[in-house]
Amino acid sequence: MSAGIVIIGAGQAGLSAAEALRRRGHAGPVTLVGEEDAPPYQRPPLSKAYLSGELPADRLWLKPPAFYETAKIDLKTGVRVTAIDRAKKRVITAEGEAIAYDQLIVSTGGAARRPPIPGADLPGVHVLRTLAEADALSGALGQARRLVIIGAGYIGLEVAASARKRGLDVAVFEAADQAMARTASPLLGGWFGALHRGYGVDLQVRAGVAAITGAERADGVRLADGERVEADVVLLATGLTPGVSLAEAAGLNCADGVLVDGDARTSDPDIFAIGDVARFDSALYGRSLRLESVQNAIEQAKAAAAAITGAPASYDPVPWFWSDQYDLKLQIAGLIEGADQMVRRGDPEEGHFALFHFKDGVLIACEAVNRAPEFMAAQRLIAARARPDPDRLRDVTVAMREFLS
Numbered sequence: 001m002s003a004g005i006v007i008i009g010a011g012q013a014g015l016s017a018a019e020a021l022r023r024r025g026h027a028g029p030v031t032l033v034g035e036e037d038a039p040p041y042q043r044p045p046l047s048k049a050y051l052s053g054e055l056p057a058d059r060l061w062l063k064p065p066a067f068y069e070t071a072k073i074d075l076k077t078g079v080r081v082t083a084i085d086r087a088k089k090r091v092i093t094a095e096g097e098a099i100a101y102d103q104l105i106v107s108t109g110g111a112a113r114r115p116p117i118p119g120a121d122l123p124g125v126h127v128l129r130t131l132a133e134a135d136a137l138s139g140a141l142g143q144a145r146r147l148v149i150i151g152a153g154y155i156g157l158e159v160a161a162s163a164r165k166r167g168l169d170v171a172v173f174e175a176a177d178q179a180m181a182r183t184a185s186p187l188l189g190g191w192f193g194a195l196h197r198g199y200g201v202d203l204q205v206r207a208g209v210a211a212i213t214g215a216e217r218a219d220g221v222r223l224a225d226g227e228r229v230e231a232d233v234v235l236l237a238t239g240l241t242p243g244v245s246l247a248e249a250a251g252l253n254c255a256d257g258v259l260v261d262g263d264a265r266t267s268d269p270d271i272f273a274i275g276d277v278a279r280f281d282s283a284l285y286g287r288s289l290r291l292e293s294v295q296n297a298i299e300q301a302k303a304a305a306a307a308i309t310g311a312p313a314s315y316d317p318v319p320w321f322w323s324d325q326y327d328l329k330l331q332i333a334g335l336i337e338g339a340d341q342m343v344r345r346g347d348p349e350e351g352h353f354a355l356f357h358f359k360d361g362v363l364i365a366c367e368a369v370n371r372a373p374e375f376m377a378a379q380r381l382i383a384a385r386a387r388p389d390p391d392r393l394r395d396v397t398v399a400m401r402e403f404l405s
Contacts, residue, residue: 002028003100005308006091008081008246009107010034012043013275013297015062017105018073020305030073031099033091037078038131039065044294046134047158048324052165053138060131084250086268103308106258106266106273107301108243110292115238117150119212124219125234128155140233141166148172148221148231150209152179154323156237157192160201161325171202171229173209173221182239183321185336185355188367191348192325199326240292242277255279257290262314263307264300272304283316284383285335285364293321318382320375331375334365334382343390346371354378361387373400380404 005021007014010032018030034040041060049055068075083092090100112127114120126137137159141147147163149156152174160170174181178189179196196203208224212234220230244254253259253267257279264272264280275297279290296319303315323330328351339357346353354374357365362385366378377400381388392398 003089003102004029004031005103005105006031006033006099006101007105007107008033008084008091009109009243009275009277010036010040010075010077011107011109011275011297012040012062012294013109013301014105014107015040016298016301017107017274017305019071020302021308022071022073024305024309024311026305026309028102031076031101032068032073033076033079033081033093033099035078035080036130036132039063039068039075039077041131042294043129044322046131047128047155048162050134051128051138051141051159052162057131081246084246084271086250086271089270102270104271105264105301105304106247106252106271106277107275107297108246109276110240110242112236113239113241114236115150117209117212117236119214119218120236122212122214123217124214124232125212125236127236128159129240137233137235141168144168144232146171146231147233147235148229149235149237150221151237151239152176152193152203152205153182153237153239154180154321156235157196157325158323159235159237160196160203161199164199164201169202170200171231172196172204173207173223173229174203174205175208176205178205179203183332183336185339185342185357185367187342187344187348188330188355188369191369192330195326195328240276242290244277247273247277255288259288262303262316263312264304264315265307272307274300274304280315284318284385285337289319289335291317291319293319295320318379320379329370329372331368331372332365333368333375333378334363336365336367339364341390343393345374345393346396356388356390356393358390363388377401377403 040062080094081091090098112129146169149172179193180189211222213220218234242257247258258273276292282289321332336357341358343356352370354368354371368375
């Protein structure tokens with residue numbers, strides 16, 4: 001009897017892989033193993049609508065409970081896998097159970113990074129990656145007056161917006177020169193920094209945190225210049241550490257992620273890796289990428305399912321990301337690294353604009369604020385390695401559909 005397919009990690013990527021396998025006609029056993037007690041759920045709302053109290057927990061679930069029985073997906077929640085036994089083709093759980101596999105999909109995502117800041121382990125210091133962490137943070141904010149956030153990336157700024165909606169005083173400290181420094185252009189990062197300050201957030205850049213202060217629990221932070229800022233709650237929003245420990249211990253090739261090919265296959269031909277934990281070579285951008293996005297989780301899961309069911313197709317996506325902050329929707333297509341020209345379309349003062357980024361005349365990225373047509377057109381133009389006329393892009397009287405004809 002076939003052992004079937006085992007998926008470690010019951011997040012967006014893991015569930016998407018299980019669904020894709022069934023859609024592609026895989027009839028053998030599919031076992032989806034999740035370490036969290038909750039069923040597969042959406043992570044993006046945790047820092048936004050869920051944290052602000054606008055979205056109840058049951059709206060987070062990706063599928064209703066009956067789905068798993070109907071699709072014949074054996075969902076195991078609250079189960080931690082402690083080892084991958086490649087020789088015997090099985091995974092071992094913390095309870096000592098051995099689950100055999102024919103093919104294995106590693107979808108272990110990652111954990112919120114805890115930087116080595118003195119005091120980072122004090123009670124009152126939070127991170128945000130899981131539903132349990134969101135619940136803990138939300139409970140703490142309900143008793144708090146002032147929140148300090150270390151890091152001005154997507155999570156940090158989304159939580160800042162959610163906390164302001166709840167009436168808290170918020171301070172955000174970012175060591176880099178701008179908000180969203182890892183993913184956004186200077187113009188966009190500066191614009192979002194000004195936006196948050198306009199909503200009353202004390203957002204400071206080039207402001208490193210030397211320590212989190214407090215005896216029995218966190219009561220503030222001390223900045224690199226010696227200034228101390230009081231806090232009732234501290235959030236570390238300093239990125240994600242990919243969950244590679246199982247893969248590394250099993251001898252799979254890893255380098256800031258599990259290394260995979262265009263089929264999401266690892267150095268072991270019977271093991272695949274997908275989602276936030278996987279690193280692949282992008283022909284589109286000429287380098288290896290590890291993408292932390294819902295889009296990548298879903299599409300790479302489909303690529304793995306296609307390869308497993310005998311229809312491989314090399315995975316080389318146009319990355320895209322989004323963030324909701326206050327009443328604004330930020331959508332980014334592509335990656336701006338290496339860009340040598342930027343074209344602005346629309347007026348930032350009006351709260352809706354798009355920034356197009358070129359490299360050697362080729363469009364490689366677009367940052368769109370409340371400009372969905374620009375974002376959607378850019379996805380197709382980037383995939384086609386198009387060279388749209390910068391002057392026409394600036395002209396808002398030229399409809400975006402004309403660039404696609």
